[in-house]
Amino acid sequence: MRNHEVTKVQQLLKYDGSLREPGWSRQMYQIYDRSKIKAPAFKIKEWDYYAVVGNEIAVAFTISDDGYIGLESVSLIDLKRAWEHTETVLKPFPMGKLGMPPSSKEGDVSYKDRRLQMEFQVRPGKRRIKCSFKHFCDKKDLYCDIILEQPPMDTMVIATPWKENKKAFYYNQKINCMRAKGIVRFGGKEYQFSPETDFGTLDWGRGVWTYSNTWYWSSGNGIVDGRPFGFNLGYGFGDTSAASENIIFYEGKGHKLADVQFHIPRDSYLRKWKITSSDGRFEMEFSPIIDRAANLSAVIVESDQHQVFGRMSGRAVLDDKRVLEIRDLVCFAEKVHNRY
Numbered sequence: 001m002r003n004h005e006v007t008k009v010q011q012l013l014k015y016d017g018s019l020r021e022p023g024w025s026r027q028m029y030q031i032y033d034r035s036k037i038k039a040p041a042f043k044i045k046e047w048d049y050y051a052v053v054g055n056e057i058a059v060a061f062t063i064s065d066d067g068y069i070g071l072e073s074v075s076l077i078d079l080k081r082a083w084e085h086t087e088t089v090l091k092p093f094p095m096g097k098l099g100m101p102p103s104s105k106e107g108d109v110s111y112k113d114r115r116l117q118m119e120f121q122v123r124p125g126k127r128r129i130k131c132s133f134k135h136f137c138d139k140k141d142l143y144c145d146i147i148l149e150q151p152p153m154d155t156m157v158i159a160t161p162w163k164e165n166k167k168a169f170y171y172n173q174k175i176n177c178m179r180a181k182g183i184v185r186f187g188g189k190e191y192q193f194s195p196e197t198d199f200g201t202l203d204w205g206r207g208v209w210t211y212s213n214t215w216y217w218s219s220g221n222g223i224v225d226g227r228p229f230g231f232n233l234g235y236g237f238g239d240t241s242a243a244s245e246n247i248i249f250y251e252g253k254g255h256k257l258a259d260v261q262f263h264i265p266r267d268s269y270l271r272k273w274k275i276t277s278s279d280g281r282f283e284m285e286f287s288p289i290i291d292r293a294a295n296l297s298a299v300i301v302e303s304d305q306h307q308v309f310g311r312m313s314g315r316a317v318l319d320d321k322r323v324l325e326i327r328d329l330v331c332f333a334e335k336v337h338n339r340y
């Protein structure tokens with residue numbers, strides 16, 4: 001596989017709506033402009049997704065405008081009890097009304113209705129997630145206030161086309177290794193995230209997709225040999241011949257990987273997986289704790305999701321050939337099929 005790195009600041013799209021330069025980059029050099037998309041507004045998909053993971057709990061937050069459907073979602077995962085709950089709000093035809101920012105670098109995102117108030121704030125060097133969800137589960141309310149530190153560091157940005165439709169594209173940034181501090185209150189209990197041990201990840205996505213896709217994604221962060229370590233793995237949709245989104249992060253620097261493959265047991269997502277890379281630089285065993293499974297069907301929208309939280313153990317090899325031994329790193333790995 002080639003791993004073409006984009007290093008020039010430029011418009012993301014050409015005049016015909018196709019990608020100017022498919023590939024990956026360490027920062028968001030290519031400029032996303034919704035007005036330059038050559039596709040109907042109902043096909044444009046824009047979202048911000050945050051996952052914050054500790055040793056005891058994990059939380060995930062989504063604000064999205066997917067054209068003909070808006071999907072706003074919150075998940076709470078208790079890793080000790082292997083329990084989870086997800087609440088999703090569907091809104092028809094947002095069509096850009098959420099005003100999703102054209103860059104992850106600035107611009108707040110919010111959603112509010114009678115039950116859910118959620119806001120993602122972006123400030124220099126940090127991000128803040130605020131969420132209040134009435135009657136989140138069993139008539140119990142959920143409240144979250146979390147700060148993610150974001151010092152200067154490499155990220156994973158990728159611009160992916162589709163062979164079957166030149167006006168379809170996926171522009172995505174993953175920001176790993178953001179130290180987390182804050183609280184989650186639910187059911188009379190308060191959980192705390194500590195920046196010494198806990199981390200958040202941002203999945204920022206904009207683009208025009210084809211209707212039916214299946215993808216595989218895994219992300220995790222932690223401390224290895226006293227320094228921040230993270231990874232992002234993904235494949236399964238679009239034309240990734242220019243570059244993959246597979247990468248290791250260590251001490252703020254990205255170390256690019258080739259292809260990866262998730263070896264998922266056919267009979268159960270909760271049996272141990274193997275995750276391997278074609279270059280031998282990411283060889284892991286994934287031990288599941290809980291499968292956050294969700295199946296959504298709403299007229300022309302279908303989603304079959306298996307986001308599995310667990311622990312990763314194995315070896316990761318940096319660009320300078322250093323081998324990092326990974327032991328019981330809390331993370332998630334998923335397989336998702338969407339038709340939307």
